[in-house]
Amino acid sequence: MSGPQARLSSITSQLSPYPPRGIASVVTKSADDVVITSALRTPFTKGGKGGFKDTHASDLLAHVLKATIERSGIDPALVEDMAVGTVLAPGGGATEFRAAALVAGFPVSTSVKSLNRQCSSGLQACVDIANAIKNGMIDVGIGAGVESMSLQYGLNAVSEFSELLEAHPEGKNCKVPMGLLSEKMAKDRNIKRADQDAFAARSYQRAVAAQKAGKFDKEIVPMSNVKWTDPKSEEEKTITVAKDDGIRDGMTVETLAKIRPAFAKDGSIHAGNASQISDGAAAVLLMRRSTAEKLGQKIIGKFVAASVVGVEPLLMGIGPWKAIPEVLKKAGISKDDVDLWEINEAFASQCLWCINELGLDQNKINPNGGAIAFGHPLGCTGARQVSTLFNELERTGKRIGVTSMCVGTGMGMAALWVKE
């Protein structure tokens, strides 16, 4: 740069808004950043049928935690706290998860909590740990998520509503089943079945292609010695689960069009354009950048910001639509700065509505498929998205990623991550 241009750009940089906004501000590295050095998950398997149908959530968690220690090379004694998101486990799974951490090789000094923010529990776990690191409460932690929908999905997930709750118009709406309210939302917001099926078909096709290309191999930790009872012969077998088993090849708009609506005769939502019931676990290792550098941990990326918002319980599907602008605002960037989106496909209807309403580029969203194709183990998904996001950012050489999901009872969460 020659004289006048250099002088002008020097003045321009001094006049730039402060604190810095835009991409420059989110990609800068500083010693107190919260960085990710490992993000792994188990395969996701079909609820009630798949490879993990007889495996306890705690065992899935122990497995992914053990792999986190092995693959990252972290000294488990340095992990001070662990948050595990789960939705269906009675008692929040708190007791089992503490035991699972010990089984995985963590010493008694590593504390463990479970938490439940419905479908965003896995993300909430990562954010809780990130915030604890930011505040200086801990230096190293794990945000995880796990769900065995095979063993724990059912009527016990919600206790009976009191008269007090039933008497409140919005309060009572909190217990309306997801399928029913999504059906109503699809109708109210005029989200056509054909569009939902097209979205779902694309999810399947992308996931099939990604699985064939081995794109999930890096994030998945295969699990061997899994006990599995053959439903036909009732014979117990020992199997190895290495792949997502919910991904179905050959799904097209035409095949999906044949499936009957699940929640209303004239409805648009069916088994093929809603997320699958699945089992799985995921874990994300987070620490302060200065600590990662001191330990020689390989930094995958950093956590920048997160948002959580509330919406009407009956419109829980619009959560990402509200949460995403919020997190972008916090980080000071625009939606066009984002290279990759992982938005949970709870239902094709709500995901599609959010994408269209936000005006996002379809090609940048869930390029390897989503929950419709490979499943949504409720409490796990938020942590799963982190591994899928970072692996895709690495493959494509991109930097800025957002994960988001809608949350039952009417909430939304989103988080911004930067690949390094």
Next chain:
Amino acid sequence: MLEFRTQGFAGHAVKYSPFFDSRLAVASAANFGLVGNGRLHILGLTANGIVAEKWFDTQDALYDLAWSEIHENQLIAAAGDGSIKLFDIGIDQFPIQSWQEHKREVFAVHWNLVSKDTFCSSSWDGCIKIWSPHRPESLTTLPTHSCTYSAAYSPRSPSLLSAVSSDSHLRLFDLRTPASAANHLILSVPLHSPPPAQIGQPRSPVIPPSEALTHDWNKYRDNIVAAAGVDRVIRTFDLRAPQQGPLSILAGHEYAVRKIAWSPHLPDILLSASYDMTCRVWNDGSGVKGPESADALAYGGGRQLGQMNNHTEFAVGVDWCLFGSEGWCASVGWDEKVLVWDVRAVMGQ
């Protein structure tokens, strides 16, 4: 308020003569210092207002100046072409000496206030240089490896000097230390480090590093230095305890702060000039603590005392008059205005 127009030249720095209460000098540049000539104005304060006593034209923009502390007619100027020029008011037209060692724009010059026999300069080339007016080459080069907008000697010690640079750090050099790999550097303070956490107070927001553009040594309190820049706030530090973070953070400017100067008369008063076109007077909170500022960044009980809004472009230079009643000062800006005013007239604004 007195006003003078440096017609065709945007002001970059103004300094009162340390010898005469009625003389000041302005370093200026055509086309806002982006391209073109520079001009050094010698101005006299008379009963009829400000008059130009003399000026010197230079090939490139002038960004700063310093009066000689030993010779009442001499002053040095920092030029965009990397040169430093020594002018004598008694000699017309040309500088009596010129030094060309810096590889980029020289942005600050400062005369040694104690020994009075050397001066220092800092440049965008990432170096500070120490010079003697009697030597054709620099005496010492102190690297900062970062565009250095401001360098100044301690008012107490002939061998201490400090600098702030675009890497958001304040550096302190002690020329008495042996020349070693450290190049006399004895302290490096990250300016953006947060103030210490206080019980019962919300944590101060995390501030990313930003370019530091100006700094000044307190004239009464040893080891107290103020620095400011692109993040719009002025911070004061105690160089004996830099790890404690800033003593005070003065928030209020809406754009980068380009120049700050401690009062020569009072130990807790500061003057600042900013790209937001204002000059502001501050109390740093070291004496009487003010009411808590509403600004989330503010810290330490300092507060703004007044504000001068007469500049119509970037205000980039301020200096206090050393003589007479306390409060008189001068400011320059890109509006080609030199303003001489009394801060007491803007109190409460």
